[in-house]
Amino acid sequence: MTYYTVCHDCGYKLLKASDGSEIEIYCPKCKVKMLIEIKDGKIIIQKILADKT
Ligand SMILES: [Zn+2]
Structure with missing residues (x-):
């Protein structure tokens, strides 16, 4: 099964x-990197905050 x-x-x-x-992915709209984990049919999305100056 695949999840969107x-x-x-x-x-x-x-x-x-x-x-x-x-999966690590970059949202082109928010310009934010995030880590996506799919576990037991649950989608967990965590933002990876990059330090910007
Ligand atoms: Zn976004």
Whole structure:
């Protein structure tokens, strides 16, 4: 089974991934990097905060 991962902030469709995946992706709209984990049918999205000057 594949899941569509969507950015929580802007709703941008990021990618399709299957259960057990762990992917690092960049949202072009929010310009934010995030880590997507799919575990037991649950999609967990964590933002990776990069230091910017
Ligand atoms: Zn976004």
